[in-house]
Amino acid sequence: MLPKLYKLFIAPKQRNEDERNREMVLNVLLASTVFAVSLSLPVLAYNYLFLHKDFAPERMFWNGIILGLVSTLYALSRKGKYRVAAFLLVSIYFLIGSVVVLTWGVTTPIALLLYGVVIVLAGILLGPLYSPYAAGLVIASLFGAFFGHAQGVLHPDLSWTVAQPEIGDVIAFSIIFCLIAMVSWLFNHQMARSLRRAAHAEAALTKQKNLLETTVKERTHELQATQLEKIQQMYRFAELGQLSTALLHDLANHLTSLTIDIEGLEGQGRSRVMSRVKRSIHYIDDMVVRVRDQLHGRTNSRTFNVPEEVSAVANMLQHKAQIARVTLIWHPPEDKKLLRCRGEPIRLRQLMANLISNAIDAYYEPRPDDDKREVVVTVSRQGHNLIITVSDWGRGIPPRERAKLFEPFFSTKQTGMGMGLYIAKQVAEEHFLGTLKIDTSSPHTVFVVTLPQAS
Secondary structure, eight states: OHHHHIIIIIOOOOSSHHHHHHHHHHHHHHHHHHHHHHHHHHHHHHHHHTSOOTTHHHHHHHHHHHHHHHHHHHHHHHTTOHHHHHHHHHHHHHHHHHHHHHHHOTTOHHHHHHHHHHHHHIIIIIOTTHHHHHHHHHHHHHHHHHHHHHTTSOOOOOGGGTSOOOHHHHHHHHHHHHHHHHHHHHHHHHHHHHHHHHHHHHHHHHHHHHHHHHHHHHHHHHHHHHHHHHHHHHHHHHHHHHHHHHHHHHHHHHHHHHHHHHHHHHHHOOOHHHHHHHHHHHHHHHHHHHHHHHHTTOOOOEEEEHHHHHHHHHHHTHHHHHHTTOEEEEEOOSOOTTOEEEEOHHHHHHHHHHHHHHHHHTTOSOOOTTSOOEEEEEEEEETTEEEEEEEEOSSOOOHHHHTTTTSTTOOSSTTOOSOHHHHHHHIIIIISSOEEEEOTTSSSEEEEEEEEOOO
C-alpha cells in the first residue's frame, strides 16, 4: 500500500538525480501542507459553530485560499513542472513574511522565521545559488520596511511588543520550526541516500575493475599458451619439411639406381611386367621432381584433365586395396574431355591419393566377410564446378571427431601423423580455390572435393 501511495503522490519524475531529490522534498512539503490545511478547516468550523469563536470565519477564509494555492502548486509539480512550483512556493512564503513585516514591524519573530524559511527553501528547492539571492531580497525588504516606518510612510501595529505571549504564538513558532526541520531533514536524507548509491556504484565499479583485471590476466595466459602451441606446431612443420626434403633426396637417389638396374635387365629380355615397373618408377620420379619444385617455390600450373589424373591415382592404389581385401571402384564420367581444371596435376594427385588411401585404411579393423568392403570414387560436373567424391563403408568417423578432422596433427588412426587431410584441405582451398568437406548427411563416410571448372 505505502509504495503505491508513494508512487502516486510523492515519487519524483525528473531524470537527473539532484533534481529528483529537490522534487521529492517539494512534493512532501506540498502534500503535507495540503493535508494539514485540510485538517484545520474542520477544526475552525467546529470552533465557529459550537464554540462561537469570532476569529474562525476569517481564518477559514485565509486557510481556504492557502489550500487552493498549495493544491495548485502540487498539481504543477506532479505534472513535471516542479521548478515553477518551487519558485512560486518560495515567492508565497516571501510575500507572507513581507505582509507580516509591513503589518507588525521588522522585528516580528514570525516574520523573521518566515524569511529564514524563504532562504532555506530557495537553497534546497531551487539550488544553492538561489540562497544568496533570497537572502539579499529578504535584507532589502527588512531595510525597506524599517526606513518606511522611520520616515512615517508605513505605520505597522506594534502593540504586540507589550502584549503577553499566547498559546497561538507558541503554536505558530512550533509550526515554522517543524517546517524548517522537515525541509532540512528531507533534503539531507535524499542527499545521504544519493551518497550511499554513489558509494555502492563505486564499490561495484571497483569489483568490476578487479574482475576485469583477473579476466585480462586469464585471457593473457590463455593467449600465451595458444601462441606457444602455435610456435610448437611451426617447429613441427619445419621438422616435417626437413624430413620431407631428406626423404625426397634419398628416394631420388634410389630411384636412379633402380632405373639403371632395370635398364640392365631389359637388355636380357623385355617383358610386359618390366615395362609396367618402369612406368611406375618414371611416375614416382616425376612426382619427386614436382614435389622438389614445390619445395623450392617453383610452380607449373596448367589446364589438365581431372578424370585422367584421378584414374592414374586409382590405378596406382589398386595394389594397396587388394592387399587390404578392399574393392576400389572408379566410375569415370561419360564425357571426360569437358572435365578440366586449372592448376598443378601433381597437387590433385596428392589430394586424391590421400583421400583414397584413407578410405582403404578405414577397413583396417577385422570385419565379417559378407560386409561391404568398397571404396567408390566418382567425378561429375555440377554447374561450373567439378565434384569428386570418395566413399567408403569402413569404421566411420564419430561426430565429435569431425570438427577436428582437418586440423594439423589430428588423426583417427593410431599410426597416423595427422597431416594428410590438413594438407589436402589446403591444396583444395589455396591452390585450386575449391573446397574439401565431409558429407554429414550421408550414413557412411563421403569426402567431397569441389573444384572450379576451367573455361
